[in-house]
Amino acid sequence: MNVRREFLVKLAQGAALAGTGGLLWGYILRNEARAAPYALRPPGALAEDDFNAVCIKCGQCVNACPPHILKLQQAGGSLPIGMPYYEPRTGACVMCPDIPCMKVCPTGALSPRLERIEDARMGLAVIDIENCLSWKGLRCEICHRVCPIKGRAITLEAHPRQISKHAMFVPLVHSDACTGCGICEHACPTEVAAIRILPHKLVQGKIGEHYRLGWTFDTEVTKDFKPPAAPAVADAPVPKKAPGMDYLNEGGL
Amino acid sequence: MSQAAQASVEKLQRRTLVARFWAWRYIVLRRISQFGILLLFFGTAHWGWSMGRKVPLLSGNLSASTFAGLIPLTDPFAALQIFLTGHVLKQESLIGAGIVLGVYLLLGGRVFCAWACPVNVVTDAAGWLRKQLGIQAIFQLPRSLRYFILAATLVITILSGLAAFEWVSPIGMAHREIVFGLGMGFTSLLAIFLFDLLILKNGWCGHLCPLGAFYSLIGRVGQVRVRFDKNTCTHCGECARVCPEPQVLNLKKLEERGYVYSGECSNCGRCTPICPEGSLKFDFKPMIRGHNSQADAFQRSTR
Incomplete structure (x- = not known):
């Protein structure tokens, strides 16, 4: 009986320790990730939550960036730790057509699905x-x-x-x-x-499905009220040679 | 202490200056390896070190890198965490993780800890200073705590969808900021230094670090091991005094196996040169049995 009781107490103690430790750890993680919406990520970056999960914080994109505008967030900074970002006021992305930062990303956090830099939405x-x-x-x-x-x-x-x-x-x-x-x-x-x-x-806002911009499309009703398309009016034929005199003195005096 | 052990200790004390310095060879090699790796990363990031035409030499950091623009290297523990967040990594990362796992399966998992990890330099310094100052422990923690932290890392990763250790890892913090620029990452090193120095001996590496725990688990199959010759050992205990993970030098287990079996051994090379009788030596695992039986046969023939 005593042994079982001891075991149960140990179990409860272990669970309490793991629970509080885990909660604290989880809180730190969530707090760290909270700043993520303010970060500007390199081209091809996955959506915020996926990027947070997949980026391995290796900095190869930083090394590959020709104008050296990418930085890794230092510990204690205002953005999530260790991940690449840029600040346009001090260094803007120059939109390299070959997207070197995305090419070197080993994990796919900068997605290779981005083929043209014009399609990037940083x-x-x-x-x-x-x-x-x-x-x-x-x-x-x-x-x-x-x-x-x-x-x-x-x-x-x-x-x-x-x-x-x-x-x-x-x-x-x-x-x-x-x-x-x-x-x-x-x-x-x-x-x-x-x-x-x-x-x-x-x-960016979002209109939602319930607003319908009626003038942009036809419905069964609006179709009937539309004036019939005006018949194409043929332009008067342009004569090859205009009638009338080209030159008053034609024919010689 | 037996007479033979006493003799061994005296043998150690009589070592010449040259022999004493020679005993440091692995520590010097480890520092060269640790700082060399940092230098390669730093040189590539800041001085544009490259091979041939603009191929960066070693771009990235310990989490993931590319050697010579061709060979991917990925921290397998980080890759595992990302996988557990429910994301599939690019093939490149998976190959990189495989390469790194392969290397450590060959050399012993915690070879990372002793030969590559920059935090090890700090904890070794703290350990050395602690010994010099004779600081006593305030409290004890079980060394198995790291396996619970490892398990917690994986569980929290699954629950939160974020690579739990990578986001708080002082190793990553310090390393990134050595390679990519100064920041608060050094405070994490300072914290670990003070913790190891004043609070718990071998506190971080030996009790808490889940990365070390991860490498301990895969290190069990490591092929480079410390061979133990029970015939020459006099049980003087000098090896256990210098070992940062002395539980791996459990004599009973050593005699049973003939080598350091535990994955917690980091192949740091402290015990092998200190052993006055040469009973501990680095060896390749498949050859250990043969070498030990040879030693046994030699012992029988001289008896």
Whole structure:
């Protein structure tokens, strides 16, 4: 009886120790991973949770990066420990077409499924329109000019204003083309960058299934109300040789 | 202590200066190996050491690396943890883990601890200083604790979906920050140093480290072992005094097996040169039985 009792007590003690230790350890892990949404990862990085799990923290991507912008998070830093990140304001991704950082990743945390660097989605450029020089009416547009996917990731839109003021040319970011390389943030001339790269999760909304943009598609009902397509009107034939006189003095005097 | 053992101890004390320095040969080799590995990683990361045309020499760190742009090397324990998070690694990592496992299956698992791990330099220094200062233990922990920590690592990895040890490993922290730049990683080394120096003898490597526990488990099949010759041993105990894992030198088990059987032996080479009778020697496992029977036969013939 005594032996069994001793055994049970030992068992309970061991379980208590393992439980508290495990809880503490788990807490540290979760706390460490909590900062992950703020990190900008190299091109091809898996989704946040998968990247946290798969990255082995070896730093081969850091060694392979030609402009040396990738860093490993040091212990005690604000991002999850040991994993690669970059800060566009001090060093933007130059979008190497051969994606060397992804190629050397041994674990697949930087996924080889990324074939073209233009398809990378490291983050999304976001413009603070209150502090953007172009939105204030100056001719800046630096972000538009430095953008490697100029015209698709960042476009300029002309906003006409009243007479005596020239039109505003304001930059707009398009998430379907922006890779988040951060060259715009790096180049932005304001004291604190007015265009910044943030992880998609922190800035992008989602419409949801329940909103239907009725004007973008036909339904059984709208189809009936549509005016019939106007018959194609043939243009008047253009004569090969216009009638009338080409030259007043034709035929000689 | 028997007379023969007394004689052995005196033999050790009478060693010439040259012999005393010669006894340090494995320690010197281990430091060269440990710092050499660090230097290769550091040189590749910071000075662009490469082979031929822009092929980095040894890129990465102890978690994973690529030698000469061709041979992948992966920490098998880290790979196991990532696998347990429910992710399949790229083939390259799996091959790398296989290569590293193969090397340690051949050389003995904890050869990593004594010959590659940078933390070992710190714990050896703490152990040496502790001996010089004669610091007594405040409390004891069972050496089997590391196996429980190893099990906890794997369980927490499965539950949290994060490689539990890799996220808190002071080995990884310190190593990364030696290779990639200064940071708080050194505080983890300082903590381990103070723990080993003031609190528990061989505290980190001998009681807590789950990586060492992992390598202990695979080390049992290691092929390079310390052979024990029971005919010449005088039981003087000098080997156990220098050994950081003295439980592996259990005399009864040594006599039974004829070599250091436990995977907890790190092949550090402290005991083999210190032994005054030459009873402990590095040997290749398949040849140990033959060598021991030869020694037995020699003993019988001279009796």
